[in-house]
């Protein structure tokens with residue numbers, strides 16, 4: 249590799265600020281999209297990513313850049329760029345930090361019409377913490393509402409990057425792309441690290457391939473790796489022999505070796521993605537490094553939910569689907585769970601709410617399953633009266649107060665960015681969610697609020713409420729910081745006088761009554777009317793705290809529905825049989841999916 253000049257970089261931005269579009273424009277201008285179908289946003293691979301406009305899996309790409317005549321001295325020099333795309337959501341924050349660790353620099357994009365947002369700040373600090381060179385890019389300058397100078401000024405104020413360093417660009421028109429390419433050459437340092445040193449390579453992503461097993465996406469920091477080398481994973485000490493390796497273009501290109509400074513993939517007959525965790529370091533058994541790349545954390549689910557097939561016959565199909573998904577997702581966990589109300593299902597663990605939604609959607613879409621999902625819950629740490637410490641993430645199993653000495657729950661540090669005029673309302677919302685303020689910073693006419701909030705408080709409709717009270721202008725980001733004691737209780741829900749374990753929620757004592765009220769009211773709305781009235785109740789330790797009623801059909805309605813028109817009823821039944829009804833029979837009552845998520849509904 250003597251003489252080859254590399255630049256490894258990533259693009260970071262708040263969601264929707266145009267990262268994928270700009271990446272595509274860069275790919276296109278360097279001819280990487282060639283004969284590939286030029287559909288938009290090549291780097292976003294999953295169908296779901298495209299629909300939701302977010303990036304879940306990072307896909308790196310290797311590009312060749314030849315400096316143009318216009319640069320004068322240095323014209324004609326060739327560079328290899330490795331562009332590493334990062335996931336664009338707070339659920340995947342750790343993966344973002346690992347992708348950044350594979351780079352020497354970043355393009356920090358800010359939408360010229362939006363300015364700095366919560367994820368802009370959080371991502372910028374991740375890049376600063378990794379010691380990366382930051383190239384500020386004000387994007388979407390073609391928009392009529394663009395204020396490029398204002399956005400550059402905000403970057404200077406908030407992140408401390410001089411406004412005059414900013415490049416004005418548009419992923420839509422291609423403006424600023426040549427300047428960006430030159431800035432990558434001139435401002436981002438070349439990778440250091442010697443190819444003669446012991447191998448040290450960082451895994452920044454991994455995917456499962458049916459033929460080759462797990463593919464490791466690596467950044468080689470030091471040393472060299474080739475086929476037939478035995479590699480060792482630091483976190484678990486396991487050994488594998490390298491079958492094939494190579495680079496991305498963006499498809500897989502098979503190569504002879506990967507050396508210090510390079511970004512590529514390795515196939516080593518690894519069957520279990522658990523053995524190939526993001527952030528882990530690999531080395532060579534015949535020439536090992538002593539120190540792994542610092543900061544490895546195994547992926548840990550923090551949000552849990554029960555998933556049950558609406559049709560009990562689908563249990564095996566669900567298990568197989570979960571196993572298939574798990575092949576490609578080390579951060580997702582599942583174990584069998586039984587609910588008295590819902591029967592056999594699985595307790596599933598996710599990195600956050602979005603991750604949970606994505607998994608559920610994929611199960612329904614790709615595996616054609618109809619599911620009931622229970623309300624999301626966090627992990628509670630319980631100190632029992634006998635001194636034993638246990639963790640539980642299933643509200644149904646949350647013990648009564650008298651059996652516990654102490655309950656602790658996870659807290660997050662949250663950053664919210666919003667226009668000044670909404671500060672009062674947002675502070676009130678955070679207060680309601682048991683948040684406490686850490687700091688408040690002014691950024692022009694906008695404000696950044698930093699709060700500490702119990703994680704569980706943002707699982708229920710927080711984001712929707714934040715958006716609605718700020719008319720869509722507030723953005724947020726968060727990270728889990730620690731566990732703190734709280735007065736938490738389990739609220740049980742009864743339908744038709746029977747306790748429904750899968751509907752239990754854990755909530756702070758001060759909110760138990762209002763939440764119980766909200767749940768039973770919502771449930772009484774969404775449960776279809778029966779021929780008789782059905783009571784829905786919320787209770788703490790057997791004591792009823794709220795009650796509502798699903799009213800009975802009126803006679804005339806009944807007649808219409810169940811009277812003469814048999815064929816219509818049959819049709820209806822058939823439709824439900826085909827699925828998509830997402831109902832579960834509990835006793836004599838049909839309970840729809842919305843009822844299980846009543847706690848999430850916005851008041």
Ligand code: GDP
Nearest residue numbers: 263264265266267268269301388391418419420
């Ligand atoms: P990402 O979430 O950061 O990857 O953002 P995307 O690249 O998916 O873009 C978000 C939205 O902004 C899409 O609707 C794009 O078409 C639009 N967009 C992206 N770049 C530009 C730009 O330079 N100008 C304009 N006018 N729209 C853009």
Ligand code: MG
Nearest residue numbers: 268301302303
């Ligand atoms: Mg994107």
